[in-house]
Amino acid sequence: MANENSTLQTQDVEKQEVEVAEGTERTRPGRAYVPRADIYETEEALVLLADMPGVDQNTLDITLEKNVLSIRGLVETQNPDNYxxxxxxxxxxxxxxxxxxxxxIDTDNISASLKNGVLQINLPKAGPAKARKINVSAA
Amino acid sequence: MFRRPFHLYRSQNPWREIDRMQREMGRLFDEFAYTPRSRMAPSFPAINVWTNEDGAVVTAELPGVNPEDIDISVVGETLKLTGSRRPEELEEGAKYHRRERGFGNFTRTFQLPFTVEADNVEAVFDKGVLHISLPRAEAEKPRKIAVKAA
Known part of the structure; x- marks a missing residue:
């Protein structure tokens, strides 16, 4: 474990821009960033944490298609008025x-929450796959 | 950052390979072109400052920081922002697969272009974003001076 009194470095938190596939363009103005993420595993689940300041429940979109979990958070720029x-x-x-x-992963029971700009997704592990015995019949 | 290493690109046509490498190099240099901006912000958190004649608004992105762990102090023209982002408390036996989010203490001090009315400083922390509004001291506000005809 790292020292708790360490000083936060910019490289630990700096935003990294999403690389857009060649030949395509974003449909929304502005930039998109890759949220920094931690993933840890407990006995029951995988937990994913992602830094997404400025995102709330209404602008966050999490989808699971096949085995790909997509996180998309839209941030409305809130510029102070008259400044x-x-x-x-x-x-x-x-x-x-x-x-x-x-x-x-037990994909039916994935849950997510947002707190202080950090998204937490719980990905419960599926129960142990039952070992199936295959009978070999004599020819 | 999550780019595949070069040797994974196996194309039949050597010219295409060279073409691709050239593009890859171009992209690398593009990334270097961005470094001056990050050098300007050597410490966490990065801030934006908005101003008008009545004062300033300082914003900073502090995801995962508890509002109780943020400390803001204003003395004269100086704004000091300190705090800490605590590491996640894992249950026993949990282990990291990926760890990109940093944690630790941070301190930043800023010199503002005017004296702040320290009693009226307001700070709001919402969705991981901190907004500090710093009104300018009344005595320092720009004043319109009427010109009298002689």
Missing amino acids: NLAYAEYEVGDYERNFTLSDG
């Missing part, structure tokens, strides 16, 4: 990221 941007170190944009799940 001019004087100095900028970060840009506001949407978030997009896909994860491929392994077969051992």
Whole structure:
């Protein structure tokens, strides 16, 4: 485990832009970023955490198609009224990221929550696959 | 960052391969072109500053930070932002597969172009984004001076 008193570095948190496939363009104006994610495994589940500041329940879209879990968060830019941007170190944009799940996930019971701009997705493990005995019949 | 290494590209046509490498290099250099911006922001969190004649609004993205762990202090023209992002508390036996989110303490100090009315500073933390509004001290606000005809 890393030291709890360590200092946060920019490279640990800096936003990384989504690479758009060649020849395609985004349909929404602005940039899209890859949210930074942690994935850890407990006895019952895989837990995915993703930093998505500015995203709420209404603008977050999680889909599971086949084995691909897609996270998409739209961020409405909230510029303060009557103010001019004087100095900028970060840009506001949407978030997009896909994860491929392994077969051992109970896809019917995936749950997600948002807190302080962090998305948490619980991916419960499927019960142990029952070993099937295959009878070999004598010819 | 999550690009496949070169040797995984196996194409039959060597010219296509060279073409692809050239594009890959171009992309690498494009990435270098972005570094000055990140050098401008050597520490966490990155901030944006909005101003008008009545004051300023400072915003910062602090996902996963508890509002209680954010400390804002204003003295004169100086704004100090400190806090910490705590590591996730895992249950016993849990192990990481992937770890990209950083944690730890942070401190940033900013010099504003005016004296702040410290009593009226307001901070709102919503969806992981911090908004601090810093009104300018009344005595310092720009004043319109009427010109009298002689």
